[in-house]
Amino acid sequence: MELERLVVVWCPELQQEGPRGEEARRFVQVVVRAGELCPWVHPVRLGVCALPARGPARFFGGEEMVVPLLVEAVGEDAHVGVADGLFAAILAARSRLIVPAGDVCQFLAPWSVATLARPDLAVTLQRLGVTTLGQFAALPPPHVSDRFGADAAACHKVARGESGELVGLRDRSIERRLRVARGEDPDLGVEPPPYQPGFFGGASAADTRAALSFARVQERLGIEAVLLGRIQGGRDPAEQAALVPWGSPEAAAATTGGVPPWPGRLPPPSPTLVLRVPRQAEVVDDTGRAIGVSGRGLLNSEPARLSVEGGPWQPITAWAGPWPVTERWWSVRRRRARVQVVTADGVARLLCTERAQWWIEALYD
Amino acid sequence: MSDGNSFWIEYEHMFAFSPQTGPARRSRELPVGLADRVRPTTPVAGRLLPVPPSLAVLFPDRALRRGTTTTVAGLPGHGATTLALALLAAASQAGSWCAAVGLPDPGVVAAAELGIDLRRVVFVPHPGSGWAEATGDLLPGVDVVLVRPPGRARQTAARHLSARARERQTALVVLVDHVNEWPEGGDLALSVGAIAWEGVGRGHGHLQGRRAEVRVSGRRSAGRALECSLWLPAGSGVVAATTQSEDEPAGAGSGDGPEAA
Numbered sequence: 001m002e003l004e005r006l007v008v009v010w011c012p013e014l015q016q017e018g019p020r021g022e023e024a025r026r027f028v029q030v031v032v033r034a035g036e037l038c039p040w041v042h043p044v045r046l047g048v049c050a051l052p053a054r055g056p057a058r059f060f061g062g063e064e065m066v067v068p069l070l071v072e073a074v075g076e077d078a079h080v081g082v083a084d085g086l087f088a089a090i091l092a093a094r095s096r097l098i099v100p101a102g103d104v105c106q107f108l109a110p111w112s113v114a115t116l117a118r119p120d121l122a123v124t125l126q127r128l129g130v131t132t133l134g135q136f137a138a139l140p141p142p143h144v145s146d147r148f149g150a151d152a153a154a155c156h157k158v159a160r161g162e163s164g165e166l167v168g169l170r171d172r173s174i175e176r177r178l179r180v181a182r183g184e185d186p187d188l189g190v191e192p193p194p195y196q197p198g199f200f201g202g203a204s205a206a207d208t209r210a211a212l213s214f215a216r217v218q219e220r221l222g223i224e225a226v227l228l229g230r231i232q233g234g235r236d237p238a239e240q241a242a243l244v245p246w247g248s249p250e251a252a253a254a255t256t257g258g259v260p261p262w263p264g265r266l267p268p269p270s271p272t273l274v275l276r277v278p279r280q281a282e283v284v285d286d287t288g289r290a291i292g293v294s295g296r297g298l299l300n301s302e303p304a305r306l307s308v309e310g311g312p313w314q315p316i317t318a319w320a321g322p323w324p325v326t327e328r329w330w331s332v333r334r335r336r337a338r339v340q341v342v343t344a345d346g347v348a349r350l351l352c353t354e355r356a357q358w359w360i361e362a363l364y365d
Numbered sequence: 366m367s368d369g370n371s372f373w374i375e376y377e378h379m380f381a382f383s384p385q386t387g388p389a390r391r392s393r394e395l396p397v398g399l400a401d402r403v404r405p406t407t408p409v410a411g412r413l414l415p416v417p418p419s420l421a422v423l424f425p426d427r428a429l430r431r432g433t434t435t436t437v438a439g440l441p442g443h444g445a446t447t448l449a450l451a452l453l454a455a456a457s458q459a460g461s462w463c464a465a466v467g468l469p470d471p472g473v474v475a476a477a478e479l480g481i482d483l484r485r486v487v488f489v490p491h492p493g494s495g496w497a498e499a500t501g502d503l504l505p506g507v508d509v510v511l512v513r514p515p516g517r518a519r520q521t522a523a524r525h526l527s528a529r530a531r532e533r534q535t536a537l538v539v540l541v542d543h544v545n546e547w548p549e550g551g552d553l554a555l556s557v558g559a560i561a562w563e564g565v566g567r568g569h570g571h572l573q574g575r576r577a578e579v580r581v582s583g584r585r586s587a588g589r590a591l592e593c594s595l596w597l598p599a600g601s602g603v604v605a606a607t608t609q610s611e612d613e614p615a616g617a618g619s620g621d622g623p624e625a626a
Binding site: 210212230246302348 | 442443450471474476484486487489491492498502503505508561569571572573598599
């Protein structure tokens with residue numbers, strides 16, 4: 001599974017709370033200032049906060065641009081690093097590194113097994129002659145879980161770069177501690193529910209149970225793993241809806257369900273599988289000539305066969321369209337057309353053509 | 366004198382909590398649908414979760430039973446996803462939390478058209494190799510979990526998840542290509558067979574409805590191997606029985622309530 005790419009801000013001075021307790025207050029400022037620059041900053045433990053790297057990297061033009069901006073914005077003595085998964089990202093921040101995507105195993109290999117924060121396991125491993133994470137990762141997984149148990153197996157997954165989350169890596173009480181530092185009531189709004197049921201505006205026991213289970217999945221798979229659907233305007237099946245992370249401010253505005261009318265959208269039923277990455281396809285007529293759409297929005301011949309990504313040719317039994325889509329006619333003119341195609345096996349697909357190339361956009365499964 | 370009497374009667378009733386006065390009258394004024402809306406979120410709820418009226422015929426209890434595993438099988442493109450998502454529609458509208466694990470690119474608009482309350486359904490589209498663990502995490506928290514395993518599930522994972530669903534009284538819906546990809550075999554197995562799209566010709570019309578043969582079998586089907594014909598979906602995007610609107614797949618009258626079933 002692909003690990004979430006994270007930026008970690010690590011402030012060595014703020015890791016221990018001193019007698020005056022000002023570290024927590026300064027860390028609140030760190031989180032706030034980082035949050036003004038990039039969205040989705042979440043505290044991991046005192047002195048450490050993390051944020052997804054993908055969005056800011058795209059916005060600022062690369063991860064190497066984001067890091068100095070963050071260091072400047074935070075205003076403390078902060079180390080910033082980028083890597084796949086939380087564990088590697090924290091280590092990267094400690095040494096102020098940007099670990100390229102996919103290189104997490106090579107990066108972790110020279111670190112000591114003590115970085116896993118499991119003293120018993122580290123001592124045992126070192127007595128066995130296994131001192132680095134690379135040596136630990138080289139052990140076969142079944143042997144590790146047989147010999148050392150489930151917790152060590154989780155550590156092993158981290159060492160192999162298959163997981164970024166480790167029990168104890170995140171301080172579960174950090175939100176509460178920061179609320180205290182901000183001078184708020186620590187017991188108010190423990191978990192802001194994304195949806196307030198109608199009964200006197202309170203969250204029911206079922207909502208709390210659901211929120212706990214979603215948080216557990218987020219801890220396992222990353223913040224962006226648990227999503228809520230939201231309907232918005234648009235013509236494309238992909239534009240009409242968005243998936244937003246559960247618990248985010250956008251998710252609070254999730255719609256009830258009705259689909260608003262929008263000019264240019266295809267009539268219902270809508271496709272149940274909307275491909276994020278469209279698949280290439282070829283559509284030809286009886287003579288094997290490629291089908292195209294003319295300037296008047298008509299097909300130049302009758303489609304007879306369809307092939308998906310160079311796969312076998314399937315006979316087309318029915319089709320509808322083309323529906324021309326002219327978007328952003330005021331700037332770059334994109335001329336596209338959509339066709340619904342049913343093949344002999346009964347499968348219906350939504351195809352799109354642009355510049356003589358056919359794409360499969362969605363499936364009616 | 367009569368005024369004095371009525372005053373004393375009122376005064377007595379103030380302390381006697383007689384059923385004829387105040388509180389009883391007020392409780393009768395509560396909104397009619399409130400009891401139905403509140404029920405699924407309470408732990409003492411019945412052991413049944415509602416399904417859309419047109420799908421009730423598929424279930425021996427005419428509803429999804431908590432703690433059971435239902436498999437929905439169908440070749441890709443044959444409407445199994447539509448059927449599985451439709452099973453979440455009525456439950457989510459009634460206020461139950463639902464989750465869909467492993468549906469890679471869910472069509473949110475189609476889900477809304479099927480009647481799903483999007484505020485009540487979370488999607489975990491890319492759990493990767495952690496699909497069984499993620500499903501196990503969600504089973505205690507929500508009322509219905511829809512899971513699509515990536516290929517044939519391991520026997521241990523399947524048995525573990527079914528047992529956890531039974532223990533936590535959650536309805537587990539498993540979406541697979543073939544029935545035998547879920548080694549345990551569901552308490553109830555729905556499989557989509559022959560399908561035919563309507564409304565589309567050679568270059569005219571548009572996709573309006575898919576007629577599909579759905580077969581019911583499994584341990585809890587009470588020995589009856591039922592086969593029925595459904596619109597998966599009908600013209601408005603909802604699931605409907607073909608007998609109701611044989612010649613017009615517009616799918617009207619979907620929200621008529623339970624008496625339409």
